[in-house]
Amino acid sequence: xxxxxTDPVLAVRGLVKRYGQxxxxxxxxxxxxxHEVVVLIGSSGSGKSTLLRCANLLEELDDGQVLLDGxxxxxPRVDADRARRxxxxxxxxxxxxxxxxxxxxxxxxxRVVHGVPRGTxxxxxxxxxxxxxxxxxxxxYPDRLSGGQQQRVAIARALAYDPRLLLFDEIxxxxxxxxxxxxxxxxxxxxxxxxxxxxATHEMGFAKQVADRVCFLDGGKLVESGPPEQVLGDPTxxxxxxxxxxxxxxxxx
Amino acid sequence: xxxxxxxxxxxxxRSRSRRSTAVALVSTVVFAAAVWFSVTRAxxxxxxxxxxxxxxxxxxxxxxxxxxxxxxxxxxxxxxxLILVLALGIAGLRTLRGPVWFPLRAxxxxxxxxxxxxxxxxxxxxVGFGLPGLRLSGIPNDPVLLGGIALVLVYSAFVAEVFRAxxxxxxxxxLAAARSLGLDHRKTMRLVVLPQAVxxxxxxxxxxxxxxxxxxxxxxxLGAVDAVRAAQIESAGSYNFTPxxxxxxxxxxxxxxxxxLADWMSRRAAxxxxx
Ligand SMILES: Nc1ncnc2c1ncn2[C@@H]1O[C@H](COP(=O)(O)OP(=O)(O)OP(=O)(O)O)[C@@H](O)[C@H]1O
Ligand SMILES: [Mg+2]
Numbered sequence: 001x002x003x004x005x006t007d008p009v010l011a012v013r014g015l016v017k018r019y020g021q022x023x024x025x026x027x028x029x030x031x032x033x034x035h036e037v038v039v040l041i042g043s044s045g046s047g048k049s050t051l052l053r054c055a056n057l058l059e060e061l062d063d064g065q066v067l068l069d070g071x072x073x074x075x076p077r078v079d080a081d082r083a084r085r086x087x088x089x090x091x092x093x094x095x096x097x098x099x100x101x102x103x104x105x106x107x108x109x110x111r112v113v114h115g116v117p118r119g120t121x122x123x124x125x126x127x128x129x130x131x132x133x134x135x136x137x138x139x140x141y142p143d144r145l146s147g148g149q150q151q152r153v154a155i156a157r158a159l160a161y162d163p164r165l166l167l168f169d170e171i172x173x174x175x176x177x178x179x180x181x182x183x184x185x186x187x188x189x190x191x192x193x194x195x196x197x198x199x200a201t202h203e204m205g206f207a208k209q210v211a212d213r214v215c216f217l218d219g220g221k222l223v224e225s226g227p228p229e230q231v232l233g234d235p236t237x238x239x240x241x242x243x244x245x246x247x248x249x250x251x252x253x
Numbered sequence: 254x255x256x257x258x259x260x261x262x263x264x265x266x267r268s269r270s271r272r273s274t275a276v277a278l279v280s281t282v283v284f285a286a287a288v289w290f291s292v293t294r295a296x297x298x299x300x301x302x303x304x305x306x307x308x309x310x311x312x313x314x315x316x317x318x319x320x321x322x323x324x325x326x327x328x329x330x331x332x333x334x335l336i337l338v339l340a341l342g343i344a345g346l347r348t349l350r351g352p353v354w355f356p357l358r359a360x361x362x363x364x365x366x367x368x369x370x371x372x373x374x375x376x377x378x379x380v381g382f383g384l385p386g387l388r389l390s391g392i393p394n395d396p397v398l399l400g401g402i403a404l405v406l407v408y409s410a411f412v413a414e415v416f417r418a419x420x421x422x423x424x425x426x427x428l429a430a431a432r433s434l435g436l437d438h439r440k441t442m443r444l445v446v447l448p449q450a451v452x453x454x455x456x457x458x459x460x461x462x463x464x465x466x467x468x469x470x471x472x473x474x475l476g477a478v479d480a481v482r483a484a485q486i487e488s489a490g491s492y493n494f495t496p497x498x499x500x501x502x503x504x505x506x507x508x509x510x511x512x513x514l515a516d517w518m519s520r521r522a523a524x525x526x527x528x
Contacts, residue, residue: 058429085435095430099448109434112444157434 007070008033009165009196010055016063017050024050026220027064032165032198037191039207039228040200042217043243048200049092051217052167055198056089068165085113088158089167093174094150096142102129102153103138109161121160128156132186148179155186166190168199172206204247208232216240303493310495314487318500321483322507325469328397328479332404332469333462339409344416345442361413368410373468377403381475397479400472408465415457419450459515463508470504480504 008031017025024047032038040048053059055066057073057080066074073083096105106125110116116124129135132152142150151171158166168187172180184206191197191210201207207214207228214231216224216239224231224240235241255263292298346354346361368376380403385394393399423446431441451458473482480503484496 053429056433058433081432081435081437084433087433089433091426091430091433093426095426097427097430097445097449099452108444109436112440113435161435 007067009036009069010198011067011070012051012055012064013067014064015051015054015061015066017047017054017059018062023220025054028217028220028222030198030215030222030225032196034196035194036212037195037197037199037210038213038215039211040198040215040217041202041204041207041231041243042200043246046217047220048217049169052089052169052198052200056087056167057083058089085109085161086164087167088161088163088165090151090154090158090169090171092169092171094142094147094154096150096153096157098142101139101141102134102145105142105153106157106160109157114161125156125160128159129153132156133182146179148175148182151175151179151183152186155183159190164196166195166197166199168197168201170200170202172201172203204232204244216243218243305494305498307493307495310491310493311499314484314491314496315499317483317487318480318496318503321478321480321500322503324397324477324479325466325472326507328401328404328472329466329469332401332408333465335405336409336412336465337458339405340412340416341447343409343413344420347413347417348420348442365410365413368406369414371407373403373407373471374474376407377471377474379403380406396475396477397472400475400477404465404468404472408461408468412458412461415454415461416450418457419454420446422453423449456515456519459511459518463511463515466507466511467504470500 010030010032012028012030015025015028015030016023028051030038030051040051042048050059054061057066061074064074065072068083068086071083072078073080096102097108100108103122103125106128107116107118107121110121110124111118126135126138129138132155134149134152134156137145137149137153142153145153151174155168155171171187172183175183180203184203187197187199187206188210211228213225214228215222216231216235216237218239224235224237230236231240232244235244295301343361343364346357347365349358377400381396381399384392384399384402420442427445427449428441431445436444470479470481473479473485476482478486480500481497484500487496488494
């Protein structure tokens with residue numbers, strides 16, 4: 001392990017991902033440093049989810065590297081399961097396990113991957129659930145919860161084993177405005193605790209408030225990257241300007 | 254606190270449902286009477302009744318047939334357990350990815366192709382008469398055991414496909430979620446995919462179970478004295494087909510609880526989906 005203090009938690013180098021003929025990611029470079037909140041923006045289909053899934057090693061890369069604390073985890077000789085334990089991903093569509101109670105969803109990874117005894121895992125999960133405002137739902141099944149509640153369970157599930165890096169994929173896109181507020185407050189709290197977060201979102205206002213850095217993804221490339229005031233307020237690239245104008249016209253900034 | 258409007262609506266619904274019940278009752282009675290008349294007025298009915306529905310013969314041969322059915326039941330239970338285990342293993346092999354597993358995957362596929370296509374009766378003959386014919390030491394020649402083996406071979410191929418369909422019906426996002434938590438392939442299968450898959454295919458599994466129930470009667474072709482064979486012996490002794498009817502009715506009775514269980518399960522599954 002060549003971990004040094006200067007290594008970013010996550011480094012993506014020249015990442016290429018194709019689906020058939022379509023090149024979705026065409027040489028993406030991205031660093032996420034410790035305690036940093038990096039927000040990915042870009043139009044629908046620009047590859048934000050794909051980038052997050054590649055970072056989580058859920059997709060086969062077509063070229064490039066994913067480095068976690070300076071270690072190339074995209075190397076086929078590296079145990080991807082082990083690398084994933086350092087990351088917690090929350091999916092756009094929640095992906096909770098419908099046959100397990102909320103509590104079991106949250107304690108699954110600590111119990112079967114990290115060897116935490118059931119009692120300890122349960123206590124910690126209940127603690128997490130009460131922090132996301134769902135203490136009374138621990139024994140319910142995911143199907144019986146509202147979208148916002150399911151999303152918060154998914155966040156609790158990703159937090160349950162204290163991953164070094166959190167990957168959030170448009171975690172508010174399936175929610176109504178009131179619930180969006182609920183979930184964003186939670187993310188703000190996590191960012192305040194100094195968590196390292198890479199998130200894709202369409203909530204520009206939110207990106208402005210919590211992001212340390214905003215990255216604009218377009219045509220498979222990271223077109224622009226910088227502090228939110230600059231990328232969202234005074235973008236240097238024409239494509240970023242056009243994207244933001246559309247957002248403003250839609251009344252979303 | 255129901256309004257007049259709602260009370261009137263409920264009263265109307267009640268009167269409609271009373272009407273439906275009455276219609277169902279009348280039409281059932283008319284239908285049954287029509288069947289009864291057309292059968293009993295048939296010219297051959299008196300003879301058929303004597304040779305197929307002879308109450309005293311039925312009563313006399315019942316113990317022997319029941320004895321045989323007890324054998325069927327034991328074969329059923331043991332075979333079903335083996336079938337489930339074997340089928341799950343085969344389905345698991347067929348979902349393995351990666352070149353290392355190619356031989357196992359190919360073997361599992363070949364097994365399913367072979368035994369799903371082979372008619373059960375031919376498999377019974379091949380196993381029942383072919384295996385002992387090899388005269389190898391250690392090969393049993395008990396017809397019950399051999400018949401059981403043939404049943405397990407054919408049914409495990411069917412049930413394996415049911416399991417595989419269930420496994421493949423689980424959305425890839427569930428796998429992604431499990432893998433993202435750091436679970437390896439085996440834990441993902443055991444804790445996330447299989448529990449959902451099995452729940453989804455339970456009605457199909459029960460259906461195959463009912464089919465196996467009656468196909469257990471086929472081990473009689475190898476000479477095992479099961480319900481069918483017992484009926485055959487009794488009917489030869491009394492020149493009467495009633496023992497077959499007795500055995501048939503017993504098999505039907507055996508299938509009813511499983512059938513109701515399957516109905517109940519699929520209703521419950523449907524309710525869950527709707528929830
Ligand atoms: N499994 C797949 N097979 C084929 N094409 C895919 C697959 N997944 C994604 N794509 C394609 O890759 C492109 C990028 O998809 P992705 O989901 O990453 O977009 P996104 O930026 O997250 O969009 P959104 O904002 O709508 O969530 C799309 O054109 C999509 O059609
Ligand atoms: Mg997406």
